[in-house]
Amino acid sequence: MSGPVSLTPSALGRLMPMHVLLAPDGRIRRVGPTLQKLRPGKLMTGHDLLSLFEMRRPRSARSIEWLMQAGQARLHLAFRQPPCTTFKGLVVGLGAEGALINLSFGISAVEAVAQYGLTLGDFAPTDLTVEMLYLVEAKTAVMEETRKLNQRLQAARVAAEEQAFTDTLTGLKNRRAMEHVLTRLVDRGGRFGLMHLDLDFFKAVNDSLGHAAGDHVLQQVARILVDETRREDTVARIGGDEFVVVIKGIVDAAELEATARRIICRLEEPIFFDGCPCRISASIGAIASTHYDRPDPGLMQHDADMALYASKRAGRGRMTMSDAMSIDRRRPGLTAASSAPGPLGTD
Amino acid sequence: MHGLINRSIQCFLADTYGTDFWAAVAVGAGIGPQGFETMLHYDDALTEAVLSGAADRLGKPRAALLEDLGIFLVSNPRLEALRRLLRFGGEDFIEFLQSLDDLAGRARLAVPDLDLPDLELQEHGARRFRLLCRWHVPGGCHVMTGILRALADDYGALVVLNLCDATADDAAVEIELLDSRFSEGRGFSLAIPVDQGAA
Incomplete structure (x- = not known):
């Protein structure tokens, strides 16, 4: 079984479609069909190897003598003329007959198949280049699908945030959620009190101690409001320092007022931020659903808002009961809001 | 079933019979009209x-x-990307048929959890073949019959396809190749065409 093996040129071409058979003087005796396809219109046979290829590594391979004596060596080379495709290869000495170099594209394959319009038949069946191309293409397609999925998820996330019911700073319900709760209560004919609360002197906290202090105060206010209400009540932050509290089942002005006083009292205790006391208070406008023959969430909010302005005008830190239906439900100690608000300060 | 397969079905129904038809089918099946995500x-x-x-x-x-x-x-x-991935299987239709044994494995190289049918090609002479198809849902061989029909066209081959044993889990398609170079077929270059449509 030992001894030389002889191959026909076409068998050699099929086994190694990118081979170069060299004469001892470095002239090309024959090249494989795929390699020739890379230089259309220019027959490689008869040319000097080094006139067509630049030997990049090892540097010693730049001499034909070295190539002929190398025995077996790895090579990196490239075409001298554009496109300057790079190759990796192996040179094997053939003694007095010269040398045989087998080439492959390595990772330049993706570019090369595009530049030269190569097909499946241009590669030896044992060459994994085609499998690599397949994988590159399949992975690209999969990545594209994944990218689209991520885009859809991102869009869904933005939409979900827009539809969210939670105020991210305080964890309270937001305006959307509050309106949803009000509408549901009204639709079911529920009795409830509605308080519109606006912080007093909050702007001063923000201005003197910064937004971090302001955010901290808002979070503490949220905690106090939750503490001072029951589980079945709804507390929402509907704007910068504006809150709405929906108190289920309580429509009596005295009871609402007691709750409001408790809340204001708690809010007037200093809130510490980084050791600095932040002093705020709150103005509240309140309304009971029983003030209306047919309660309307929008009108109730409007009337509570009017009552809130009355509290602000009357000196802040207090609660005003709205008297929207002009039914005399006033109680001693409560201010009735009956006219539109005048100009107010920032708080 | 992998989302890629479900999404292909959705694509097929919406493209062929219209988005209204797809929406009705989707509602009937209990999914939203946006349908399937490819990667789930x-x-x-x-x-x-x-x-x-x-x-x-x-x-x-x-x-x-x-x-x-x-x-x-x-x-x-x-779905050009899919046609291309199938055409990677071989240079002519016979080579393609012989590559089908590896199809599920090839697909798993790209998408490890993709559950394509297990295919086995039996050769009965040079031009007669039988493709066994095993899948976890019934009907894989019908889909394969369609794929073979369209790919024969793509390669420019003239074939006769017959379904046999359609009731069994591992039904088979009989393939008779009449002419492997019946028509020009569609070209296939290994390089990705620049304007290739996404799947």
Whole structure:
């Protein structure tokens, strides 16, 4: 079984479609069909190897003598003329007959198949280049699908945030959620009190101690409001320092007022931020659903808002009961809001 | 069933019979009209609900619908990526047939959790073949019949396809190759065309 093996040129071409058979003087005796396809219109046979290829590594391979004596060596080379495709290869000495170099594209394959319009038949069946191309293409397609999925998820996330019911700073319900709760209560004919609360002197906290202090105060206010209400009540932050509290089942002005006083009292205790006391208070406008023959969430909010302005005008830190239906439900100690608000300060 | 397969079915139904038709099928099967995501997994029962819902609405046998699906997968320009991945299998139709044994493995190289049918090609002489098809849902060989029909066209080969044993789990397609160079076929270059449509 030992001894030389002889191959026909076409068998050699099929086994190694990118081979170069060299004469001892470095002239090309024959090249494989795929390699020739890379230089259309220019027959490689008869040319000097080094006139067509630049030997990049090892540097010693730049001499034909070295190539002929190398025995077996790895090579990196490239075409001298554009496109300057790079190759990796192996040179094997053939003694007095010269040398045989087998080439492959390595990772330049993706570019090369595009530049030269190569097909499946241009590669030896044992060459994994085609499998690599397949994988590159399949992975690209999969990545594209994944990218689209991520885009859809991102869009869904933005939409979900827009539809969210939670105020991210305080964890309270937001305006959307509050309106949803009000509408549901009204639709079911529920009795409830509605308080519109606006912080007093909050702007001063923000201005003197910064937004971090302001955010901290808002979070503490949220905690106090939750503490001072029951589980079945709804507390929402509907704007910068504006809150709405929906108190289920309580429509009596005295009871609402007691709750409001408790809340204001708690809010007037200093809130510490980084050791600095932040002093705020709150103005509240309140309304009971029983003030209306047919309660309307929008009108109730409007009337509570009017009552809130009355509290602000009357000196802040207090609660005003709205008297929207002009039914005399006033109680001693409560201010009735009956006219539109005048100009107010920032708080 | 993998989302890629479900999404292909969705694509086929919406493209062929219209988005309204798809929306009706989707609602009937209990999924939203946006349908399937390609990179997620779904219960096989959902796929079955979509297929049988579509077949019922069209008054079309399930087998014929699945064969149309197979043809669509190869011939629709929007799914060009899939045709290309199949064409990587071989230079002519016979080489392609012989590559089918590796199809599931090839697919798993790209998408490890993709559950394509297990295919086995039996050769009965130079031009007669039998393709065994085993899948976890019934009807894989109908889809394969469509794919083979469209790819024979793609390669420019003239073939006769016959389904045998269609009731069994491992049904088979009989393939007779009459002429491997019957027509020009469609070209295939290893390089990705620049304007290739996404799947």
